[in-house]
Amino acid sequence: MDSKQLNLSYHTSFIFICKEGFGKGTVEELLGNYEAIKGEVEIRYKDIVFLTIYPIKKKKRKFESSKLKIIGQLRGIADYLSILYDSQTAFYMQQISKSVYNLEREFRALIEIVFLKNKGKSWYNKYFEDSKKEQDRAEKRPDCIKLIDNPLDKRNFVDLRTFVSQNINSSKNTILQKLQRIEEKLDSYLDLADFEGQELKEISVLLSDIKESSDLNRQSVSINDLYEHLTPTLSQEWQELYDQRNLWAHNYCLFTKEEFSRYTILSSTVLRKVRTEVTLLSLFNDEESQSFIVGNHSVNINLHKVKSEGSSICKLKIKFNLGSDKSYLYEVPKATYVDLIDISKILAEFIDDTSSSILLNNIEANPFLTGIIKSTVEKIINSSEMTEKIAENFEQLQKLLDKEYFLKVKMEGINFKKGELNKVETKMNDDLNNLLQQVFQPTESL
Structure with missing residues (x-):
């Protein structure tokens, strides 16, 4: 990733306290081993070291790998090590912020449009309302917010993930798969005098899942009848995406290029599936339109x-x-x-x-x-x-x-x-x- 893509300079700032016997000279000697990196270091408040590293001109491609090696070496001479700021992480966070809005907004809109079209204006109250999973997200906000319905906005990313897994995984095929897994577990323990506690817990969880799925089916909600691309695979991808998104949501001090690449690929995959569903719904809205x-x-x-x-x-x-x-x-x-x-x-x-x-x-x-x-x-x-x-x-x-x-x-x-x-x-x-x-x-x- 070059500077034009980042649109900012590459730099990372550290704060740390050296172990006994190490100091500014040690840090400068350490930095001297890197041809592509420069660093500025000062000691303040007696023993707190402030360090900023940045790449030599035209050596930016080597900055991330050098940065990670330097962190490892600083850990070896420091009793306390923290990152104050990392410009690459700032860029990654900005990109993820935009991506998260598009993902959540478009996914929420897809669910809303389909249920509104097929179940009417009371779709949320009838099928999904659950006070334990909802928040009053209009409280203490401008009055205009209270004029808008958008029922799924009552649920945050975590509950949206739950919504996906509960409803997508409630298909008849999935229920049969869970019953098959219970049968296999019971067969494997028939010759044992008693069951291990962990196995009982697993069977109990499977039974609970099936009960929830059956409850959903009794509500006459079948995701499979309404969508083509909201599948258990998408549910798993959404879970992985949630784990990656947490690094952004909790403002982690360091986000690596590898993590950003993994998030980008996964978010693009999920978003394209959501947009495919929207395309089928908007441009191909009946069987005659191919x-x-x-x-x-x-x-x-x-x-x-x-x-x-x-x-x-x-x-x-x-x-x-x-x-x-x-x-x-x-x-x-x-x-x-x-x-x-x-x-x-x-x-x-x-x-x-x-x-x-x-x-x-x-x-x-x-x-x-x-x-x-x-x-x-x-x-x-x-x-x-x-x-x-x-x-x-x-x-x-x-x-x-x-x-x-x-x-x-x-x-x-x-x-x-x-x-x-x-x-x-x-x-x-x-x-x-x-x-x-x-x-x-x-x-x-x-």
Whole structure:
């Protein structure tokens, strides 16, 4: 990670007390072993050492590994060692803060929209209200907060995690799995004179889980009937995410690049699953709607719903006709409405359509404005500037897409394809798109 990504200097400040026989000279000698690191050290209040380390210019890539080694060596000469401030951790915390808001907000919104749509305005009171798990989060806040319903806001991240695990893990398949585990445990101890206490506890927990699941099912709530991607796997990922999020929530003094990378990958995975569910709900809101297609002879965008491993996903294809029977095709598996908006914003930037860019920026978090989204994308694609600029300077568009979109997709671990099509491939692709447009006409709401 370079300085442009961090947008701040690299530095870490320590406070410590040396063991007897060690002092400022020892610390300076220790720092002298690092070619890429400089340090400033002073002793105050008789024996308290203040130290700040930072990288030598153009040596920033080595800062984190050197920092961790220095911590180990300082521990060896210090009776007391603490970190006052770490600039990399500050950056990581800022990124996580934004990520946590998006994750929680979008996940809460997905639950709310689906239950409101399927169960009506009293959905929360009827199925999930539980005073033991709720907080009055409007208390001592501005009066306007008290005017807003948002029932899930009564639950914090911890209780949202509980909500996920209790409801997602209540499917019939999961209950049968738990019964199978109880049966296996009982069979394994049939020949024993008595059960060990721990085994009894495990069986008791399993029975309790099944009772809770049965209670939920009696409420006529079936997550499996309402969602495709809220699965036990997502529940486990949310638990892992919760553990990583705690490092941010409790403002730990040091957050490593490895921990940040693990959090980033996990949060991206979970968020993409949530956004896939939102995409299916917003752009594909009935069984007749299988494709979101916008295009003309120059540009064609096709977001298509397909089944994969028992659940629906969305595949995105963007094709540019370059003339002379040549075209260029991008394909993104497991795409969401965010990918559609991102591509559209880049196309607007390509033709200097500022008004469309502003509109898409303002509505990008509300994919249920499907009519506005479709008309805006059509306006961008059908402009005369688009046809002219693709013919004259497709290389510029490629650079924009690679830099502003596909780099981000690659960092999220999403594989994508891109390449030039020949005359035969272009004809086959055109025929497929025409067929999709005839068979899967978008609904009027799109």
